[in-house]
Structures are given as C-alpha cells and as structure tokens.
Amino acid sequence: MFYRPENGHGLPHNPFNAIVTPRPIAWIGTRGSDGRDNLAPYSFFNAVAYEPPQVMFASTSAKEDRGDTKDSVANIRDTGVFAINVVEYAARDVMNTTSGSWDRDVDEFALAGLEKAACSTIDCPRVSGAPATLECKLTQIVTLPGAANFVVFGEVIGVHMRDDCIVDGRFDVTRYQPLARMGYRDYAVVREVFSLNRPDD
Template structure:
C-alpha cells in the first residue's frame, strides 16, 4: 500500500500515529491563574543531552480556548511546565486526566492524584509518577495545520521516585507505558541491552 496523506489513506482508521510507535507519554502538569492542569501527550521525546531538553506537540483545540489546549495556554502564561512519566500502574488516572474538562477544573482531583510542589518552578507535579521533569519553556512553534504546536523546554529539575532507582539506574519496577496509536497502549517490560559498535 502507498498513499499520499493529502489524498487520504482509504482505511477505516488513520494509520499515522500507529506507524510511529511506541511513543512515551508526557503527562504534563501546569499552573496558571485558573488553577492546576494535567494532561497526557504522546507526540513527545527527549531531544538533547546538554543541557537536557525535550519537546511535545499539542494537536487539537478546546471550545473554551482560542488556540490549543489548557496546557499550551498555561505554558504561554507562565513559561514553565512539568513532564511526569507514566507506568502501567498509572494507566487509569492518566486516561482520566485526558477528559476534555473545562478550563480551571483540576485533573488532579478528577483522577484522584496527589499534586506535589516542584522545586525550581511554580508548578505542581504528580507525586505518584516514577519521574518528573521540571521544565522552562524555550519556544512554542506553530506547525502546519489548524491547531498544531510544538513546545520545547529545558530541564531545570528532575525528580526520580526512590523505588525506581535500581543499582543506580532508572528502572520503574512495573515497566513503562507507551502509546501505540488508535486506542492502543503497551506495557513495556521486556528490556535488553545492546552495545554500540566501536
């Protein structure tokens, strides 16, 4: 099969985000004058080592926002955000936090999660998360399309839950949760080492 995206794929469901998978989930917490917000994003990746930087994309809108989602609006207002990582044990609250709630309604409350204060930024983080990355936004770039935005940030503080450090390595004991496309997710637990050639 070959298709040009502008012509359509002709399949019952769009294969695009299933082709590029698995993807880690950035569970992004923000705070603004309206309150705390928490939402998952799977167009997400680390993009630099030194200084450590990451990116995520916001790709839809809400009826009560002019552009983008609550996350993007709050980052624009404050210039900071926190990326919380997700394990299989946090699947249900992560999914609950994806509901299209009105701006100002806290997903922490709806999902039954514990907000904890960040150390370097004025923002909450998910206390239950295996790791949380406090970020200062470096840029928001408008992408092709109606509501597509790329947000980059530099890590200014990193939290790792003590039980997720094993022999000095980050290793959540119940594995990693990854987005697969469609309505599919994967619990990643089968990990192996592979050394690069010299």
Template sequence: MFYRTEDDHGLKHNPFNAIVVPRPIGWITSQDREGRVNLAPYSFFNGVAYHPPQVVYASTGAPDKQAGLKDSIGNIRETGEFAVNIVTWDLREAMNMTAVAAPHGVDEYEVAGLTKAPCEVISCPRVGESPVTFECKLVKVVDLLSTDEASPNRLVVGHVVAIHIADDVIADGIVDIAKLAPISRLGYRDYGRVGDVFSMVRPDWPIGDREK
C-alpha cells in the same frame, strides 16, 4: 498500499500514529497566573537534547481535539514553566481520566484522584504518584504546519532544570526500567508497556571483518 497524505487512505482509521510507535507519554502539568492547574497527557512527546537536557511535546490540531488539552500551552506561555510526569502501568487509569474533554478550570487532579506534590524549582505542582517528574522551563513554542487555523499544531520545547526520581526505581546506580514500568501510546486505542529489554554495545570504528 500507497496513498498521498492529503488524500483519503481508505482504511478504518488513520494509520500514521499506529505506525510511529511506541510513543512515550508526556503527562504535562501547567498552571495559569492565578494558580489554576491543568494536567493532560500528550503522546507526541520525547527527549531531544542532553546538554542542557530538553524535551518536546506537540499539541496537535486533530479533528476530535479535546478542549482541556488547549489549556496547557496557554498556561505555559503565561508562566514559562511546566512539569512532565512519567506515566507508569499503575497510573494508566488515572492518566486516561485526565484525557477527558473537561471545561476550562476543571481540576484534573481532583477528577483522577491524584496528589499535587510541590516542585522544587518551578511553581506548578507535579503528580505525587508519578515516580519520575521533569521540572521544565519554556524554551520556545514553535508553530508547525496546520490545515486548520482554528486548531493549530504547535511544538513546545522545554529545558529540564530539575528531575525527581523515586528511590525505589533505582537499582545499582541506574534507573531500573522494569521497576519504573512506563507505558507508551500505540495506535487507535492501544497502549504498550515495557516488556522485553535487551542491550547492545555500540561498536568501535573500524568495525572490522563481520564475516569472522
């Protein structure tokens, strides 16, 4: 099939986010100037730079936009900081609870039964149950193309200034991805978790005769 994205695709659901997979989940903690905390998952999330380490997440203007997710960018703009908690298999249900369209001011930590653990560099808390958390300072908020001014698409860029890693997911000096057991967002209502892992060594140049 072929369709232009401004036209109806004719399928039961939008195939776009079912094709761009798997997507890491950024479980974003933020708080406003009064200390009211917001916790929300974002599946348009990734790392984008090594030196200094930086991450991005996007708040998208979907028609079924959940009210609670709008609080994150407002809080981050106010305070200039946020935490990214990694979602694992054991935390899947708690993460899903924090995706609820809760009214402004509702504490998602309490809704999901999660622990507010202190960060070291920034003032907002992290998810105590998450084995990995990035403490981030805001770099910029970028306005993206949007079809509805009332529900804009925005990209948040954060500088990772500190990282928490639970000792029990480290083995032989590296993060053991099987022990970490992160989950990812797929399309529709689907999720995935790390299963088969394989390694490949990047070739040196010149590559040589591949037929030998």
C-alpha cells in the same frame, strides 16, 4: 498499499499514529496565571538533547474555551514552565481520566483522585509518586502547518526520581513498567529490557 496523506488513506481509521509507535507519554502538569492547575497526557513527546537536557511535546488540537490550543499550551504560554511526569502502567486508568477535554476550570488532579506535589524549581504541580518528573522551563513554542499544531520545547531544570526506581546507580524502567502509546486507542507496556553494545564500545 501506498497513499498520499493529502488524498486520504481510505481506511476506517487514520494509520499514521499507529505507524509511529511506541511513543512515550508526557503527563504534563501546568498552572495557569489564574492559579488553576491542569494535568493532561501527550504522546507526541520525546527528549531532544543532553546538554542542557531538553524535551519537546506537540499539541495538535484546540478547545473552544482556549481558542487556538488546549489548556497545557495556553498555561505554558502564560507562565513559561511545565512539569512532565512519567506514566507507569499502574497509572494507566487515572492517566486516561485526565485525557478528557475538560473545561479549563477543572483540576484533573482532583478529578482523577491524584495526589499533587509542588515542584522544586518552578511554580507548577506534579504527580506525587510518579516514577520521575522533569521540571521544565519553556525555551520556545513552534507553530507547525495545520490548525492548532504547536511544538513546545523546554529545558529540564529539575529532576525528581522515585527512590525505588534507582537500582545500582541506574534509573531502572523495569521497576515501574513504562506505559507507551500505540495507535488508535491502543497502548503498550515495557516489561522486557535488553542491552546492545555499540561497535565502538
């Protein structure tokens, strides 16, 4: 099968996000200029640079009470900071609870029964007990073609790691089993890890 996205695929569900998988999930904590806290997952997310460490995530839809975007991007525009929490398999249900299109005045931490912690370098909430949290300072927001498509780039200026995830001096993902987004309503969990040496090692 071949299709041009501009002409449609003819399938019951869009296959695009099922092809680009698995995707890590950024569970993004923000605080608006009005002091309201927000927590929402985004699976168009990745690390993009080592020095200085930088990350990105994309938001691809909007809410009526936020105009051209969603709460996370609107808050980041206002404050210039955000926290990316790593999602573990054990948190899959509470993460899913925070994915709803809740009103801007809803605190998803409270809605999902999550303990909130303060970040160390930015005025922003994070998920207490997450395997890791990246405290980020906004560097730029890029507008992409299409309605409500924004890519947010940030520099990581603080890193929290849960002590039990550090084994022999390494951050060990097998200790918490990362959750990944597949297509449609499907997810995956990382339970098996292997190493490959590069030709120039």
